Amino acid sequence: MIRDPQTFEALLAELRSFLRNECQPIEVQVDEQDLIPEPVVQRMRELGLFGHSIPAAYGGAGLTTEELALVNIEVSQVATTFRARFGGNTGIASESLVVDGTEAQKDKYLPLLASGEVTGCFALTEPEAGSDATALRTTAVRDGEHFVISGRKCFITNAPIANLFTVFARSEPGSKGANGISAFLIERGTPGLSTPPAMRKMGQHGSPVGEVVLDQVRVHESAIVGGLEGKGFRTAMRALNKQRINLAGLCVGPAIRLVQEMALQAQRRQQFGQPISEFQLVQQLIAESNTDVHAARALVLETARKRDDGQDVTMEASMCKLFASEACGRVADRAVQIFGGSGYVAGNVAERFYRDVRLFRLYEGTSQVHITNIAKRTMAALSA
Structure with a gap:
């Protein structure tokens, strides 16, 4: 659901x-230094x-699911670490408060x-x-x-x-499975x-990931979400269902960027006296990648619109995350193939994105x- 097309297009343009x-020119710097410069974060x-x-009442933009999907597709066309810096706040780090928080909790934390x-x-x-996740200790x-x-x-x-x-x-002592778990x-x-x-990672350098150690942490019962x-x-689960659509959108963006980079590289690179773009097997890699992009994008937007209509999209959200993350992985692999030996050594977009997007098939639920x-x-739907 796009509420105001003109206003939303202006947001996308900005x-x-x-x-x-401001972001794409420093992708290599961020990857090498494992740090996003503070002036960029301030921007x-x-x-x-x-x-x-986050709802407008608490200082956010209150984007619909479809609007957020389109934003995620846009922001992930540069190194995904940039979106990771702010994505937690506008994703799972705030969504649990949005869906289940008390008014006092929302008033205190959502504006911040x-x-x-x-x-x-x-x-x-x-x-x-x-x-x-229910096995937590x-x-x-x-x-x-x-x-x-x-x-x-x-x-x-x-x-x-x-x-x-x-x-x-x-x-709740003695409870098992999903029962007896509280969010604080x-x-x-x-x-x-x-x-x-922070842990040293394969990719997404600049996005710090690490452990949280809790040693006899004492909190008041008012800290329980909701x-x-x-x-x-x-x-x-309520937070993750929405986040899976968000993540699927984040898988589409890198694939779009890589298809563009593949096509440019195929036109630049010469073998046997001609651009490799003239070879049908190279064309196949590009064509299949672009098809993956369009299929993933269509599935994400269709599911986002259903969610905005109030439909239960629990299964469709899983489908989005599964298909888009696997498709992105396929595109990244084909990009390295087209770049050839240069796609395996550090310092180019194919190698960098190949490392970055590998994580998509792991978090928010493995494939x-x-x-x-x-x-x-x-199967449950058949017997219902």
Whole structure:
């Protein structure tokens, strides 16, 4: 749903200018230094990028699902680390508050997240609780009006720089599976919460990822998202269902960029006395990649529109994430093939994006988990 096409197109134009003129020229620098310059982050704040999906009442843009999908497709045509810097705030780091937070929690935190003054992160994953998120071992033990939280989270985007942590912990002793899990809002500086140095990663340099250590962290019961103990896993899934559409859009952007880069490289590179673009097998790589782009984009936008219409798109969101992430991986692989030996050595867009997009098939549910979910829902629909 595009609410005001003229206003939205102006937003995209401003965003496109920022990305092309201020982000794309420093892609190599960010990759090598593993750091986005603070002036660029400040420009993100000024442009309102941290609050795209946060309701206007709390200082955000309140973009619809379709509008946000189109924005994500645009922003990910430059190195994906730029979007990762503000994407948590306008994605899973704020969505749990948007869908389930109390009014007091929303009033306190959403304006800070929307402005970028505060960086949020979503601390769910643990060493033994990745695809099976309900297996988390972090505990929250009640002590009067407080909870004492202990555990360790891993692979948390923005953990080393976050000011606000949404931490999921088992608050009901003896509970199993999705039951008995609560989501807690914990600010940096709370005694017992620490974040070790960022992890060294294959790609997406400039986007810090790390652990969150919780050692007897004491928080008041008012820190529970929504004020409802034991409902945290529902909150996590509601946030992730929307985020999977967002992530699918983020897979389309790099594929668009790589198709363009492949076509340019095929026209530039000479073999056997002619551009390799003249060879049909090279043309096949480009044609299949462009088809993947259009198919993924169409699926993402169709699903986004259904969600805006109020339909249950749980299965379709999984399909979007599965297809778009796998398609992006295929396109990145073909790009390296067209670039040849130069696509394997550092310092070119094919090699850099190949590393960056590999993560898409892992987070927000691995491809294998989504395949399983889609199959189960497909068969369940037949017997309904």
